[in-house]
Amino acid sequence: MTAPITCRAAVQRLWGYLDHELEPRDQSALDEHLAFCLRCCGELAFARELRRLLRTRTSVSLPGDAQARLEAVIDGLEVGDVAARHDE
Amino acid sequence: MAVLGVVVETTDRAALQQLARQELPRLYALARRLAGDEAEDLVQEALVRACRAFDGLADHQAGPRWLRVILANVWRDRLRARGRRPSELLVDEEERFSLYDTLVEEDPLPYSDTLHVDFLGAFSEEDVHLVLQRLPDHERAPLVLRYVEGFDATEVAAMLALPVGTVHSQLHRGRQRFERELWRYAEESGLLAATSDHEGRAAGDAGAGGRPDGAPAPAGLGRGSS
Ligand SMILES: [Zn+2]
Numbered sequence: 001m002t003a004p005i006t007c008r009a010a011v012q013r014l015w016g017y018l019d020h021e022l023e024p025r026d027q028s029a030l031d032e033h034l035a036f037c038l039r040c041c042g043e044l045a046f047a048r049e050l051r052r053l054l055r056t057r058t059s060v061s062l063p064g065d066a067q068a069r070l071e072a073v074i075d076g077l078e079v080g081d082v083a084a085r086h087d088e
Numbered sequence: 089m090a091v092l093g094v095v096v097e098t099t100d101r102a103a104l105q106q107l108a109r110q111e112l113p114r115l116y117a118l119a120r121r122l123a124g125d126e127a128e129d130l131v132q133e134a135l136v137r138a139c140r141a142f143d144g145l146a147d148h149q150a151g152p153r154w155l156r157v158i159l160a161n162v163w164r165d166r167l168r169a170r171g172r173r174p175s176e177l178l179v180d181e182e183e184r185f186s187l188y189d190t191l192v193e194e195d196p197l198p199y200s201d202t203l204h205v206d207f208l209g210a211f212s213e214e215d216v217h218l219v220l221q222r223l224p225d226h227e228r229a230p231l232v233l234r235y236v237e238g239f240d241a242t243e244v245a246a247m248l249a250l251p252v253g254t255v256h257s258q259l260h261r262g263r264q265r266f267e268r269e270l271w272r273y274a275e276e277s278g279l280l281a282a283t284s285d286h287e288g289r290a291a292g293d294a295g296a297g298g299r300p301d302g303a304p305a306p307a308g309l310g311r312g313s314s
Binding site (some may be wrong): 003006012015019021044045046049050051053054055057058059060061062066067069070071072073075077078 | 101103106108109112113116117120121125131132135138139186187188204205209211212213216217220229231236237238241259260263266267
């Protein structure tokens with residue numbers, strides 16, 4: 001049995017919990033807290049959703065004009081050194 | 089410093105170009121998240137830097153990841169050159185802000201049985217992007233690298249040349265700020281008003297004078313659902 005923790009301390013550890021980055025002691029303290037605290041269970045579910053939001057709802061498309069300019073840069077790339085000669 | 093007599097391997101050049109073309113959308117997306125409007129320029133510099141270092145890439149399978157790391161390095165160097173502060177402390181009020189509690193207290197979606205999920209469901213990809221752009225650069229970078237790109241904290245620390253402990257505290261602050269800005273953005277952009285209106289109308293249309301029955305609220309909540 002680990003020392004009980006407050007809701008505030010529990011909430012501060014939720015992301016570490018989801019990231020699997022907690023020390024074993026913190027992990028069990030949180031597990032014990034979650035076993036009786038419904039509110040923090042809700043917070044945990046919400047943190048999980050937030051994490052998912054960051055992972056999945058952040059696609060960015062490459063605009064056509066930027067793509068054309070960047071591909072031109074790629075075409076002009078020289079490997080190794082600026083002094084490297086063109087192959088054309 | 090000059091590498092004298094470098095014979096450019098045309099295969100290397102072709103390999104780098106192929107890698108760069110293939111990774112361009114993803115690289116650009118990362119640059120947009122990190123640097124906003126500076127994205128294109130950031131990608132250009134990363135490509136040029138990748139070119140100079142390509143000889144050092146032993147395992148071409150690792151190329152996609154290697155390019156992203158270079159891009160993050162370029163961004164780190166730019167932030168440093170601008171002398172950004174590592175991090176100012178959040179004021180106490182911000183430190184205590186809880187999006188979870190705020191949603192319970194303000195109840196912005198009175199018709200929702202799954203308030204918290206529906207609140208997040210109201211944000212489009214563009215909305216999430218704009219919210220991220222509101223974060224200070226030095227808090228956004230670790231958040232994007234860790235949670236959008238999926239690097240672990242140790243890798244992020246190496247990419248940003250910061251101690252792991254610093255990355256952890258920046259992640260903590262970044263998450264808090266992100267929650268806070270989600271709420272502010274929702275208020276300022278009328279995101280929730282639009283959502284509630286929609287729900288309200290739906291209830292009215294149903295003519296039952298109560299909450300809309302049967303139909304479960306879609307995650308997209310009336311925005312761009314077609
Ligand atoms: Zn609790």
